[in-house]
Amino acid sequence: MRRPRRMQLAYVALLLGTAVLYLWDLSASGWANSFYSAAVQAGSQSWKALLFGSSDGANSITVDKTPAALWVMGLSVRIFGFNSWSVLVPQALEGVAAVAMLVATVRRVAGPGAGLIAGTLLALTPVAVLMFRFDNPDALLVLLLVAAAYCVTRAIEKESSVWWLPLAGVAVGFGFLAKMMQAFLVLPVFALVHLIAAHAPLRKRLVHLVGALVAVVASGGWYIALVALWPASSRPYIGGSQENNILELALGYNGLGRLTGNETGGLGNLNHDVGWGRLFGSEMGTQIAWLLPAAVIAIGAGMWITGSKPRTDPLRAGILLWGGWLAVTGVVFSYMNGIVHPYYTVALAPAVAGVVGIGSVLLWQCRNDIRARIALVGMTATTTVLGCVLLGRNADWQPWLRPTIAVVGVFASVLLLVVDRLSGRAARGVVAVALAACLAGPAAYSVATASTPHSGAIPSAGPSSGGPGAGAMGGLLGTVVVGAELTTTLSSNADDFTWAAATVGSNNAAGYQLASGVPVMAVGGFNGTDPAPTLEQFRQYVADQQIHYFVGGAMAFGRGGESSGSKEAANIAAWVAANYTARTIDGVAVYDLSVQIGS
Structure with a gap:
């Protein structure tokens, strides 16, 4: 069978597998986050409630986000009726689409193998499985940001690609309507990558950036203007604001307040773990950290390999795009003093997957160089060690997995040092073993996540620690059980x-x-x-x-x-x-x- 044919079959298998993982027994979580499910229910009863994202059909108050994610779920409910499936299936399909879009983006710069690796890593990131099976707005945000990254990648390929960058702006603008200011974290990275790598004179690159900025403002700002101009007496109160003002919500409670902790009406950061270790800590570590060291190694190695290439080199542009996304978003999540929840880290998953996909393939292509082999060993060894550490936080769950990963990881690391001396089939076998060692931990956590019902306002990926009733206590963050x-x-x-x-x-x-x-x-x-x-x-x-x-x-x-x-x-x-x-x-x-x- 020809290689392109095998790649096509592997791509189809990836998307089908992702769909099964994200859709299987989806209704077990019931209403998942009832805060958003109730707003979807309201949208099924009132078009005004759907437009504004009201919590109830009589339009007393909105949810504390702009409602783009609710529009998607609300339209599904309008078509198929109000039930758990019609609420959650759009989220799962957004996850499958995000995986497909990531594969397409990475493939354009690093080939189909890198694209498949990146897509697989995203699909098997525990927090991604959690969010694409849940009704929070993060699912739509991730899809739109990956779509924006695809558009940026297309925009830098040739000078005549004038419409791709504004399309990236449109995607980010609609991402703002899903989760407000968080969508803008990628903007400086996208702008810098375009300035560095686009096939156009500097003046044209700057003009293209202005056009993209206009697209961001137009695609996100139209709704802000609509709400601001709509008479307050005939619309619901803007939830999350103290003055019934959507700009206050966007710039304060869901904006700078998340960074400083000065959120009037908010609760501040309840994790008390501000700093670089937060992403590896007890709250976020098992959600996203599995491949973070590998991603850092991939960024450094990728920049080393492409260092002497022309300004417009697509491989270096891809590393800068995904690496910059990871760096900026990771630093913000690590040091923000306002409200931050572990599931926010789903926004890091495409960046981790993208840069590891590109970097690992680049290093493999340079495996005759001892430095590349050492980097491959570093990626495998650090991922193996970290996987064992993260699994150790739930030591009673699948206790056989840690020693198995350790043995396989050490074995693969040793063989990677001499992989240049092995035959083609043997070398591919070593790669398969290394991938198995690196993916076993997050894959097991992802399957456990998909097998566990989740509810409440702060869901967490991984094996069940409290059963399906966990979080159903009412009050501030739970959901009441109604007799x-x-x-x-x-x-x-x-x-x-x-x-x-x-x-x-x-x-x-x-x-x-x-x-x-x-x-x-x-x-x-x-x-x-x-x-x-x-x-x-x-x-x-x-x-x-x-x-x-x-x-x-x-x-x-x-x-x-x-x-x-x-x-x-x-x-x-x-x-x-x-x-x-x-x-x-x-x-x-x-x-x-x-x-x-x-x-």
Whole structure:
């Protein structure tokens, strides 16, 4: 069989395998992150809710992100009905598309072998498996950024490729609509790579960059302008802001505040591990760190091999693109002082996979040079050692795997030193053994991730540590488990009210809304710290018979009961408790706001 034919079959097998990994038993996670699933449900009930990303169909408040990811899931639900599959399948397909796009991008500069390696590494990164089987906006963000990288790669190939760079800008702009300022971390890298490597005079390269910047602003800014110009009285409150302002959300809570920790209404960084070791630490290490040392070696080796090549060399451009993406995003994630969660590291996965794919193939092509063989040994050995360390953090899970990886990794490392003396078939066998040693850890974690139901606001890849119910505790970051009697109570006479109920915090509201299928107001937004509604507004809603019930429950108003955000939610809860009688339904305090004390 001819080599191109084998490569085509391998590519098809990769995409099919990725699809199986990302789609298999997908509905086991139920609503996954109920915060976003409830917003998708709202979008299936109201086009305005879909447009703005409202938490409920009656449009009280939005989620604390721009809603591009919700648009994709919402349209799926509009077509196929509201269920776990219709919410999560678009995310999985975005993952398959991201793998395909990464293969296409790397293949253009380093050949089909490098593309297949990169695609495989992305598909088997544990945090990628987690996010492409979950309903957070990170899935769409990653796909759009990889698509932007593909466009940048095409733009630098020849001088006549004038439209590819603006298309990259469009992809980044829509990435902003998925997860706001995080999408912009790649912009300086893309701009620098184009300036260095594009086939055009410097003046044209600068003009092309201006055009791409205009595309970024237009593709992301149209929605900001729409929301800013829309009368506030006829749209939902902008969740995550303190002044009902989407620019405040973009530049503050989801912007500079993530770097400085000065996020009004936010909770700050709860990990307390700022520094270079964060990516290898207990929270993030098993999500993304498996191949980080190999990626660093690949960057250095790749720059050494391509150092004397012309300015426009595509291989060096590819190393700069993926290596720069990894460096900038990795430094930001390591040192940001605001809210940061382990699953954010999915944005590093394409960069790690891309640079390792290119670097490993380059080193293999130069294997007659002892320095290249030493670099290959370094990539294999460090990945093997790190894999054993990361697996050791869950030592009771598959205890045979660590010693097996150690033995195979040492064996492969020794053979790589003399691989130039081996026959072609034997050399390829050594490569297969080395790849097996390097991929066994993350692949096992990825399969475990796909086999484990995940729910709540902060999911984590890897073997189950608490079962499918983990995270279902209500309050700030979990999802309430709603009993049958309470579900029936909330649903009864719901059509007579704008909101069947109100409760503090978006996760609490999401649980009640998903169970009952009727709008539930999230008082105070995600953290319970947004001034939406104010006590005065809430009292008017009650007087106008727009809210039927208020559901009490555990809700931390910020960290340790303190927050820089609004206290309106706490005031509302206190006012309800002082003026209405609670009855316990399924263990929860429920206040009927249509019946006041003494009436």
